[in-house]
Amino acid sequence: MYSNKVGLIDIGSNTIRMVIYGIDSHFEIHEITNLKVAARLSQYLINDDHEQIVMADQGIQKLTETLASFNYAARAHEIEELIVFATAAIRQSANQETIIQRVLDETGIEIRILSEKEEASLGQYAISHSLPNRNMVTIDLGGGSCEITLSENKEIKHYHSFPFGVVSLKEKFFAGKEHNDAVAIEKTRRYLQKAFKSLSWLKKIEYPIVAVGGSARNIAQVHQRLQRYPIAGLHGYRLSEINLETTLDLFQTTNYQDMQDIDGLSSDRTDIIIPANLALIELYQVVDAPTLYISRQGLREGIITYYLNDHFDQPIDPEHIHVRSVAKLCRDFKVHPKVAEVRSKIAIDLYKQLTDLSQLNYSYAQQVELEMASYLYKCGQFISQEADSQTTFYLLSNMDLAGFSHRDRVRLALLSSYRNKSLLYQYCQPFVDWFSENDMKELQSLGGILKFSQALNDSKTSPIKKVKLEKKKKDYLLTLYHHGPVVAEQYRAERHSKHIARSLNGSLKLKYVDLDA
Template structure:
């Protein structure tokens, strides 16, 4: 049977069941996501007792999840709870009732565990080595500071989007005066931690409120690609969304695209928290992590075979996953990468085209996924490659770098490149676009040199003869198919180098000499 894993997250605002399936790469892929808006925080009394009605709502949500987990025949479902049940004085009774009446056993996370799992999700799904994380729940807010991908400090604040609304907002949406009170209260809370102030680091936000903020911003700016993980905003972007939302009536808020209807009354207080933290930290940017607490729990479980809970390289894991999912020929990729590095270094040494070390990094990445769209359709492999890479979440790559990768790895010709880059013209200068087009043309040429995947081209030497470029290709067997493809694709390089290219193929004998 296919390996499936389930986790239930009992939050103060929502309860959620997520079911994952282990993919070819060994990584977990989400296949079911069932949400119940329980708002358990509203059933917590002043004496910190969860009322009978609250317990009934909790059990009803779990019964709903139980039907799904039984359908999937899941026998071992993790079930965790956060702030509201952690604060409930009758939590032991609740845990007992759930165990007696359902298939689930609740594990109530400590403040440290809740913060730690959020941190773990961030460092295993981004390439950030230092930053501040924030996870706004319904009843608590966890912040952490990590450096060199290690957790340095953490704190759990006794407020969340739902509790802030209950404490400061009398209607469905806050007035200007109520927002000021929220800001003043949250500022005081954040300023109580010296390690937060003026850190000048990126803020990485986790959770539903952060997702909604990003989704609304993407709609407002007609964002051209899919995906929210690692989406970046700055202070002005946060303020823009806040101004837009505070200008709407509650009825209009409930219809805002990108905003969950059940968060319409919570989103503005949550954004006030994000803005206040941004100002406290004097942050450089605000980044969304779609991976959160639930992912952190599974990262802890499934990476332990490495002797650590943190991936050595997030990006390498992502490319491994792509290779597995699209059945890429790893030996072919390695050989083409070797060839394209030889071409790149000699072109740079001869000053034929301005190239940098950053360009080489980009080129190596693109070599791993060049024309992976062939997996879907050979004839339209360029189009599929661009769409997949531009729109698929690639942990460790920003959205801008993802589009760069897509443009290089899908290169077909100048006309098609211009079609692909058109929605992103404001993202890249003309010089950057030219650079990406050259890297794509170079990679396409390198792939033509291993057309039959026999690794026949072993060495490359480039010379300048009478202002023309002479490329010597040293082979260990017949090169006819490679010669045909290379002659066909060299024109893209000729146009960009503004020089004619002549190809000369040579045999290598067994001792490595030319004959």
């Protein structure tokens, strides 16, 4: 199944995690296993007799025990390569050479310590290959460090690594205090604000923020549960400053013993979630950001994506991530490529002719959206022919699709599952604030094009070779040029022509021209 299996061990300040990836023949990355230990290595950083920061022996022992366990699992999975890297906790340790040598002696594992620049660049590499945003500020909030980058056109322009993270902030301001101590919170706010404002290129840049890291994801997860978010997935989830204030207020007003009862909050982050929430809010204000996105793609994903592009001639292009996502879905859902190609050709042809006749407003983005939906149209039938529309909508709206915002993902699901107006509005009930009435009319018109295009290849023999839509006084004529019999197509087309007629300011007649006659 996999042409290659690669293991990554990420030695962070808060957690140590091993992910084993399988790479298939299409250069798609599949997560095989994901193991995590909340080691909190940064709490083992102490000052030695020379006032240098070193990792205490207990921390090194915790590290070697964890890596030995992970190494056993990696061998069991028969991986081809194991990449082991460390960030702030070991990078900040004056005894890092001792740590590396001891790990090598006791486990046989060689650790690579990433520089601040490498850490920022690899995190940005993952984001640029998974989100559509071109200009952004990213924050990777770890346990012992905080990487900030400014990117324009998906290229890093500035970066900075602060020597603080959620664990070190907790130890600096909340040691011996309640998790929601008001004085500690205010001191943390001022400290973070001063740190972020020290970066002149960050102030009032007004770019969206993309947040990476377990704590940021956890905050988003809590917010999703609070508002009963109607779809699954954290990647690309948006948070406003008010949303972040809402989660902060929840954490502040909840007794520590009750924190574990907060739906969505991980039990190993209850004592560090407030510093994380404060960091996002303060960055939001310094940047004057329009919104904040959550990315599930971070340092590990950046490393495996870079590994893939470096070893296999650049198969992942950041300019075409959404196309790659759709192509993968077509393979996973066993979409017939020739049938999808015919449907897509007809749909795009009809769309362009409708826009030429000023019945729809043309945009290239909309054409691309229609093309992707035409390939995925009723793709849920591989699970259920009877419930193909419902299954298609559920699958597409609840999958993390690289290159799509959550709203665009739902639009794709609505178009790909389109059957009729009533079902469209039924699917949209949980998304009343997402789409205007004009959006709904647009979706209905585009969905109608897809449904009619599907009807024109009902026999799956590709008989329709050309479609021509013309204005005839007050009415419209759609001529369908075909080879061979079109009995099935004619039956379906007559039934579903109303879906095209709705987009016209007049009635529609169909005409069939046999090219073999």
